[in-house]
Amino acid sequence: MGDFLTHECGLALVRLRKPIAHYQERYGDPLWGMRRLYLLMEKQHNRGQDGAGIATARFDMASGEPFLTRARSAERNPVERLFDEALEPVRHKPTSELCQMSTASLKQQLPLLGEAMIGHLRYGTHGGRTIDACHPYLRRSNIASRNLALAGNFNLTNSHELFQTLVEYGLNPVGESDTGVVLEKIGHNLDREHHLLHASMGPGSFANLEGRCLAEEVSKQLDYERIIRRAAEQFDGGWVLVGLVGNGDCFACRDVHGIRPAYMLVTEDVVAVASERPALAGVFDVDADLVKPLPAGHVLSVKRDGTVSLDRVADEVPLRQCSFERIYFSRGNDHEIYQERKDLGRNLAAPILTRLGGSLEKAVFSFIPNTSESAYIGLVEECDRLVRESSGRALWELVQAGRATQRDIERLADIRVRAEKVAHKDQRLRTFITHDSARKDLVRHVYDITRGVVRQDDTLVVIDDSIVRGTTLRDSIITILSRLHPQRIIVASSAPPIMYPDCYGIDMSQLGRFIAFEAAVGLVRQRGDSAVLEEIEARCLEQETWPVERIRNHVALLYETAGLDRIPGEVSRLVTAGASGPAVEVIYQSVDGLRRAMPFHTGDWYFTGDYPTPGGYRVLNRAYLNWRRGDDSRAY
Numbered sequence: 001m002g003d004f005l006t007h008e009c010g011l012a013l014v015r016l017r018k019p020i021a022h023y024q025e026r027y028g029d030p031l032w033g034m035r036r037l038y039l040l041m042e043k044q045h046n047r048g049q050d051g052a053g054i055a056t057a058r059f060d061m062a063s064g065e066p067f068l069t070r071a072r073s074a075e076r077n078p079v080e081r082l083f084d085e086a087l088e089p090v091r092h093k094p095t096s097e098l099c100q101m102s103t104a105s106l107k108q109q110l111p112l113l114g115e116a117m118i119g120h121l122r123y124g125t126h127g128g129r130t131i132d133a134c135h136p137y138l139r140r141s142n143i144a145s146r147n148l149a150l151a152g153n154f155n156l157t158n159s160h161e162l163f164q165t166l167v168e169y170g171l172n173p174v175g176e177s178d179t180g181v182v183l184e185k186i187g188h189n190l191d192r193e194h195h196l197l198h199a200s201m202g203p204g205s206f207a208n209l210e211g212r213c214l215a216e217e218v219s220k221q222l223d224y225e226r227i228i229r230r231a232a233e234q235f236d237g238g239w240v241l242v243g244l245v246g247n248g249d250c251f252a253c254r255d256v257h258g259i260r261p262a263y264m265l266v267t268e269d270v271v272a273v274a275s276e277r278p279a280l281a282g283v284f285d286v287d288a289d290l291v292k293p294l295p296a297g298h299v300l301s302v303k304r305d306g307t308v309s310l311d312r313v314a315d316e317v318p319l320r321q322c323s324f325e326r327i328y329f330s331r332g333n334d335h336e337i338y339q340e341r342k343d344l345g346r347n348l349a350a351p352i353l354t355r356l357g358g359s360l361e362k363a364v365f366s367f368i369p370n371t372s373e374s375a376y377i378g379l380v381e382e383c384d385r386l387v388r389e390s391s392g393r394a395l396w397e398l399v400q401a402g403r404a405t406q407r408d409i410e411r412l413a414d415i416r417v418r419a420e421k422v423a424h425k426d427q428r429l430r431t432f433i434t435h436d437s438a439r440k441d442l443v444r445h446v447y448d449i450t451r452g453v454v455r456q457d458d459t460l461v462v463i464d465d466s467i468v469r470g471t472t473l474r475d476s477i478i479t480i481l482s483r484l485h486p487q488r489i490i491v492a493s494s495a496p497p498i499m500y501p502d503c504y505g506i507d508m509s510q511l512g513r514f515i516a517f518e519a520a521v522g523l524v525r526q527r528g529d530s531a532v533l534e535e536i537e538a539r540c541l542e543q544e545t546w547p548v549e550r551i552r553n554h555v556a557l558l559y560e561t562a563g564l565d566r567i568p569g570e571v572s573r574l575v576t577a578g579a580s581g582p583a584v585e586v587i588y589q590s591v592d593g594l595r596r597a598m599p600f601h602t603g604d605w606y607f608t609g610d611y612p613t614p615g616g617y618r619v620l621n622r623a624y625l626n627w628r629r630g631d632d633s634r635a636y
Contacts (some may be wrong), residue, residue: 007155009135010047010121011262012040013242013273015250015302020103020115023269030098030106031087034113036270036283037082041119043279045079047153048121051134052078054086055149056114056344057244058107059304066244068147069111072134079121086112116250116302118242120151136244137179139187145219147246150183153260153275154239157503157615157636158548162234182241184232184242187229188243190222194315197221204475219247224301225311228253232313236615238322238504240294242273248304256314256466257612258296258321259504259603261330265291271302278333288335296321320603321611323594324506325493328465332374344494345378347593349386352379352461352492355585358551360387360415363459364486366422368447368477372465375494376419379463383417391415420464422454422484423447447480460486460582464493467571467586468508470515474575482581492587496568496594496607499559503619503633508606509635511555512627519570520562532561537628540621551617555624 014037015021023032041052053072061067073081084091089109090098105114133152134566156162156178165183166173166188170382173184197218201207208218228251237404238259240254252273254262263277265284273294274280281288294300297314330337356363365383367376391412396406425447454460460481469471473491481489497516501509511517524532539554559567572586591607605611609620615636623635 006616009240010041010044010275011151011153011240011252011273012037012044012117012119012275012279013250013252013271014040014117014119015271016115017267017269017271017306020106020113024099025170026269028099029095030103031090031110031113032099033115033117033214033270034086034110036272037117037119038079039283040272040274040279041079041121043282044121044276044331047275048123049078050074050129051122051131051314052082052120053122054082054112054119055090055136055138055150055151055244056112057116057149057250058114059116059244061107061247066111067144068138068149068151068244070136070138071112072131072136074129074131074134079119083285086110097423115170116244116248117252118149118151120242135179137183139183140248143194143215143246145215145222145245145247145249145409146187146190146194148183148187149244150179150186150241151243152179152182152241153262153505154178154182154237154241154255155503155505155636156182156235156237156239156612157619158234158236165234168438178237182235182239186227186231186241186243189227193222193227194218196581202633212436219249222247222249224249224251224299225309225313228299229313233496239611240275241420249301251299251301252294253299254294254296255315256297256317257603258293258319259612260322261325262294263291264294264300266308269304271300271308273300276330276334278331318602319600320605321601322603323506323598323601324466324495324502324603324606326601328371329506332371336631337424338374340601341374341465342378342381343597344589344594345375345380346382347589347597348375348463348492348494348587349379349382352490353383353386355490355587356459356461359459360417362455362457363461364418364420364422364454365461365463367463368423368481369465370425372463372494375465375497376463377491380417380419384475386395387415387417387452390602404489411427417422420453421527422450423480424450424462428585449483451484454486456485456487458486460484461490461492463492463494465493466498467493467515467588468498469513470518470571470574471513474579478575478579478581478584487583488583489586490506490587494589496589496591496604497571498606500555500606500609501619501623502555502606503616503636504603504612506606507634509619509623510626510632511623512632515571515574515625516567517558520558520572522574523562523566523570524558524610527561529561532557533628536624540624543621544625548614548618551614551621553611553620555620556609599609 016033024030051074055070058067122134136149139148141147159178159181166184198612201209203210240260244250265272265280277291280291299313300410301309326337326340395412498514499516536554543551568586578586619636
């Protein structure tokens with residue numbers, strides 16, 4: 001389930017490859033580029049509702065005119081607000097009138113109209129929900145090619161160390177947020193690139209340029225492979241960044257493990273980047289096969305003159321693309337994600353039928369939340385297939401024994417999965433804007449139920465995309481479904497149990513909030529093995545001063561001691577402890593099942609404790625020590 005997690009943000013980049021007049025002539029709309037950016041952001045609104053921002057690089061502006069502009073909003077419906085305000089000066093003008101206006105006139109009325117644009121949707125994992133926390137961030141200079149607008153979908157585990165590095169460079173950065181640090185790190189290397197080029201082209205060099213000629217030549221020669229390689233060499237985390245430079249250059253880059261998602265589209269009219277493939281395919285009306293993943297460890301750059309480059313910026317390492325992105329966060333209309341989610345549901349069919357003990361006629365299948373629908377379809381399809389196989393074998397045995405009757409045939413042919421939609425989400429309720437103290441009451445009203453489709457002697461089988469916190473399962477899902485008065489509820493998670501913190505984009509760093517961790521702790525205490533908790537603490541403390549590369553996962557000892565096979569039963573007990581109502585059983589996806597369903601997305605550290613970067617293990621240690629100290633703060 002969403003469990004009201006905050007997570008990956010959404011990104012968009014639109015770089016027009018022709019003058020604005022071309023789009024006016026071809027598409028009958030001089031604002032075609034701005035509208036594509038708007039659509040890309042709206043189609044990714046699932047990735048961020050805490051705020052939004054856009055920045056634009058404007059070509060061929062006269063001296064004194066703004067060439068890099070920005071707008072941000074932290075209000076409700078931020079994307080709609082941003083573009084309403086941006087287009088307000090021409091809102092009532094018909095398209096035919098806009099097409100008669102010159103590009104210069106349009107730009108004068110619309111400060112955000114330009115040839116290269118980036119957009120960001122914020123789902124805050126850290127910091128407040130204010131406009132200052134919204135991307136893009138700006139780094140200003142009176143030299144056009146040193147101006148930088150940057151937006152990202154990322155978390156770094158080592159922001160403090162990077163901050164200290166900047167201080168050692170002689171800089172004076174303000175604040176240690178990972179966004180600010182990344183901006184300054186890239187900005188510093190952009191400055192460094194300028195110094196390098198100045199030295200090789202300026203007076204006394206072979207080129208011997210100066211003044212405006214030198215500035216223009218330096219701007220043309222900026223090398224984003226070199227800039228990003230140097231800037232990102234110490235980054236520990238998952239990241240996708242998009243940036244605009246004041247001279248009209250733009251770029252997008254992705255971490256070497258491919259943890260965070262990014263896709264690109266290059267056509268004769270546009271270079272575009274987004275966090276999700278269907279958004280690009282839909283907005284630009286192209287076949288999904290034309291939309292390619294931005295390769296991990298690469299930077300895609302477009303120079304002011306239109307030159308497009310795709311360059312590696314880090315040595316190749318094994319891909320560890322985020323599996324949670326596929327299970328829950330991305331929209332399910334990506335054809336690959338849709339199939340993967342269906343396969344996750346199929347994997348649960350056999351264990352669920354075993355739990356039902358053959359009483360399929362007294363079972364109702366459904367799903368909650370809406371993101372579980374694809375897995376639900378796969379589950380129902382596989383259950384139907386298994387039931388048909390079983391019925392066919394039973395009928396054949398009767399035929400061979402000479403005992404098959406018309407009644408037997410009708411009975412076996414009539415066995416079907418009873419599939420119903422028992423919960424409907426109220427899209428108007430936004431519980432994530434409330435504090436935990438108020439959320440408990442609100443979450444009980446997030447879903448409306450369909451009464452009358454579940455009988456009192458039925459087992460209600462509900463598939464959920466993931467089970468993170470026991471509070472949400474107990475206070476929301478079980479409470480809501482219990483109103484249908486089934487005899488029993490089976491909650492099947494299409495994801496394995498979440499046992500370890502994440503630090504690469506999903507705000508899941510507090511171990512004590514994970515129901516699987518709570519269950520494991522309860523099991524070791526019930527068995528009198530509490531000493532293992534002190535042993536893990538001692539090992540984590542011992543590693544606090546170690547180089548990050550040497551740190552190992554000692555929290556795994558907790559789960560080994562508790563027994564992974566006992567965790568689902570203890571979770572079932574925890575979510576129903578002290579409550580009246582139907583019996584509840586929890587079933588989890590296996591890690592092997594997860595890997596079969598999505599073999600190319602091996603980023604499963606929240607299930608396995610196998611982190612792709614050294615910083616992940618340090619975050620794990622901090623999360624465990626925070627739990628032992630009763631400290632509920634973020635572990636990175």
